[in-house]
Amino acid sequence: MNKRKSKVAFLSITIFVLLLRQTTVAGADSGLAFTREASFVATQRPDLGSPFGGMGFDPAVEKVEILARYIPNNTRPLTIFEFEGTQASFGNFVRDFHNSLFAGPESAFPAITYDSVHGVAYFLQDQETGIIINPRHINPRNAPSNNFIDFIVSETGPAGITYDERDDTLVILLRSDSTNSGQQLIRIPYNSGTIIERTPVDATLAIDRDSEIALDPTTGNYFISVGAQIFEITADGLTTGRFFSPPNRQKVMGMEFGTGNKFFILEADGTVSRGTLTEDSDGDGIADNDDACPNSDLSATVVIDGCNSGVPNTLFPSGCTISDLIAACAEGASNHDQFVSCVSHLTNDLQKAGTITGQQKGAIQSCAAKAHIP
Ligand SMILES: [Ca+2]
Numbered sequence: 001m002n003k004r005k006s007k008v009a010f011l012s013i014t015i016f017v018l019l020l021r022q023t024t025v026a027g028a029d030s031g032l033a034f035t036r037e038a039s040f041v042a043t044q045r046p047d048l049g050s051p052f053g054g055m056g057f058d059p060a061v062e063k064v065e066i067l068a069r070y071i072p073n074n075t076r077p078l079t080i081f082e083f084e085g086t087q088a089s090f091g092n093f094v095r096d097f098h099n100s101l102f103a104g105p106e107s108a109f110p111a112i113t114y115d116s117v118h119g120v121a122y123f124l125q126d127q128e129t130g131i132i133i134n135p136r137h138i139n140p141r142n143a144p145s146n147n148f149i150d151f152i153v154s155e156t157g158p159a160g161i162t163y164d165e166r167d168d169t170l171v172i173l174l175r176s177d178s179t180n181s182g183q184q185l186i187r188i189p190y191n192s193g194t195i196i197e198r199t200p201v202d203a204t205l206a207i208d209r210d211s212e213i214a215l216d217p218t219t220g221n222y223f224i225s226v227g228a229q230i231f232e233i234t235a236d237g238l239t240t241g242r243f244f245s246p247p248n249r250q251k252v253m254g255m256e257f258g259t260g261n262k263f264f265i266l267e268a269d270g271t272v273s274r275g276t277l278t279e280d281s282d283g284d285g286i287a288d289n290d291d292a293c294p295n296s297d298l299s300a301t302v303v304i305d306g307c308n309s310g311v312p313n314t315l316f317p318s319g320c321t322i323s324d325l326i327a328a329c330a331e332g333a334s335n336h337d338q339f340v341s342c343v344s345h346l347t348n349d350l351q352k353a354g355t356i357t358g359q360q361k362g363a364i365q366s367c368a369a370k371a372h373i374p
């Protein structure tokens with residue numbers, strides 16, 4: 001077998017493997033990928049329900065804490081559900097604890113975060129009176145005798161909160177509303193409501209009440225969720241241009257970094273995922289290390305030498321798209337016939353696998369025939 005034939009054989013095997021694993025991967029991210037290592041569905045606890053106020057991770061005891069929203073008329077008091085966050089028993093329910101001291105609208109508690117230095121959790125209380133944010137401290141390691149130490153921040157529009165171990169402060173993400181000075185980060189000491197720093201957040205992000213914030217302990221950058229996307233911003237509040245989607249592409253209801261730089265995400269469907277954030281050069285959602293085509297052609301449709309076939313450019317879980325596989329044909333061919341033949345084999349396989357129809361196969365082959373390749 002000569003070199004060219006073995007290349008074609010290799011490609012066929014590769015395609016076969018790709019097709020076996022095919023799923024639909026919607027959209028493209030930019031620069032970062034979340035690689036999920038484990039997950040559980042929090043709503044399997046029937047009393048947890050949704051929506052969620054937020055999620056934190058307590059690194060000292062390796063527990064995931066989900067803040068269930070208060071439901072008026074005491075049908076559910078303010079409750080925190082605790083799950084195992086360790087590798088072996090990730091997602092095992094541990095306990096819940098609650099306190100009925102607090103009342104307020106159902107959305108009154110939009111976020112929670114953990115502080116392993118002082119062993120407490122902070123959650124935001126938004127009275128929706130337009131005057132206060134009340135981060136309440138609770139000691140999850142000594143429930144139910146919760147030791148509340150409250151203070152008031154004279155601001156409006158709380159969305160998310162995170163603890164900064166580097167200088168023992170809390171960073172609160174504010175959405176824009178009619179009474180504050182726009183969406184911003186405010187920094188306060190861990191035990192008082194004195195605002196010591198204000199940083200506007202890039203106006204291209206539309207922070208809403210459900211947005212969350214997490215501090216990246218490695219870079220000092222923040223991750224901020226807006227709907228079903230998570231954006232990286234600098235400490236100066238500017239977007240870095242890097243963003244990614246959670247695995248189920250649901251609205252993000254909570255997120256936090258844990259020990260060993262693990263990243264935890266709670267999505268609106270109740271899925272809690274633990275994984276790592278890694279570079280994703282082509283932004284297809286598949287980390288460079290796992291991406292067989294790390295610089296994918298992510299065009300919406302398959303285009304060959306300017307000829308648009310109109311066929312959706314499917315992305316396979318390997319990280320390669322149909323266009324990438326056609327590019328591999330172009331690279332391996334020493335004359336036009338070889339290129340056309342390779343594309344023909346490829347599209348036959350894609351049709352057999354149900355990725356494309358016979359008509360779509362024809363459209364791609366027609367473009368390949370007309371192309372000035374090589
Ligand atoms: Ca990639």
Ligand SMILES: [Ca+2]
Pocket residue numbers: 282284286291292293294295296318319320
């Ligand atoms: Ca790729």
